[in-house]
Amino acid sequence: MDTRQVFVREIEKNDGNTLSINQFEVGDVGCVVWDAALVLLKYMETADFDSGREWQGKRILELGAGTGVVGIQAATLGGDVTITDLEEFVPLMQMNIEANSRLMMGKIKAKALKWKDDIAKLPANLDYVLCADCIYYGESLGPLVETICASAGEKTIVLCCYEQRTTGNKPELEMKFFELIRERFVVEEVSLENQDPLFRSEDIHIMRFRKKPDPT
Ligand SMILES: C[S@@+](CC[C@H](N)C(=O)[O-])C[C@H]1O[C@@H](n2cnc3c(N)ncnc32)[C@H](O)[C@@H]1O
Known part of the structure; x- marks a missing residue:
């Protein structure tokens, strides 16, 4: 059993x-809720997603979920x-699924997935990757x-939300990440006006990617 001290973050949904x-x-770092997660989960309830109705029945994968809060929001909005x-x-993800089970309108499961090594385990036919x-x-x-x-x-639509950092190697990492992503995806930034009016910030960006069509 994990004996670490737990503290609870309460997040109000629009409903x-x-x-x-x-x-x-x-x-x-993954054991707390990060600001980018809050910005993304509140964006999921905006008009861009028909006030949250868009998620009903959609197949969704969250990568690097930490506490699982973004995916849990998606399942409370009806996603699979x-x-x-x-x-x-x-x-921790399992504990949070159980703590919010009464709000789930869709299905949710927590799985171990190490980037690249576990590619064979990825679910297929995804509507969204978060x-x-x-x-x-x-x-x-x-x-x-x-x-x-x-x-x-x-x-598939990929929604990638990140906090822009100016210290250490972070600016370089961001640049490299988008250089690699742009080779395979069309990338658009979600404007601040389309985001939740309270949970948004100039230094937190939501990017939307779609695969470039296969040239063959
Ligand atoms: C900064 S935390 C963000 C957690 C959560 N998405 C949030 O915003 O609250 C980054 C997460 O990426 C996960 N991560 C880092 N390297 C990973 C890898 N190679 N495979 C899978 N997850 C990884 C970490 O365990 C951590 O939970």
Whole structure:
């Protein structure tokens, strides 16, 4: 049993219900909810998604889910969701699925998925791939890009939300990530006006990718 201290983050949904997300006081970066996750999950309830109705029955994969909060939001909006992260995060994601089970309108499961190594385990025919604050690690940048490429079909929409950082190697990582992504995808930025009026920020970007048509 995990004996780490848990503290709960409560997040209000537009329908008046509240998500309760367990976070650990001690642990790797994925054990708390990041601001990019909040911006993305609130965007999912905006007019761009018919106030959240768009998610009903959609097949959704979340990569680097950490606490699982973004995917949990998608399942409460009716999606058929798989939330994934490294093996060590599966118990936390599972705990959060259980803590919010009464709000689930769709289906959700938590799975271990290490970028690139576990490409064979990716679900097929996805409508959406979600990813919040994952452009963070030099060593796994290529594996993340490969996993996004392998998970997306021609109709899949990838929503990648990230906080723009100005320190260390982060600006370089971001540049490299988008250079690699643009080789395979058409990339658009979601304007601030289309995002949630409260949960948005100049330094948090939501990018929308779609696979370029196969030239053959
Ligand atoms: C900065 S955290 C963001 C967590 C969550 N998406 C959020 O925004 O609250 C990045 C996440 O990526 C996961 N991650 C890092 N490298 C990974 C890899 N090689 N395969 C799968 N997940 C990975 C981490 O475990 C962590 O949960």
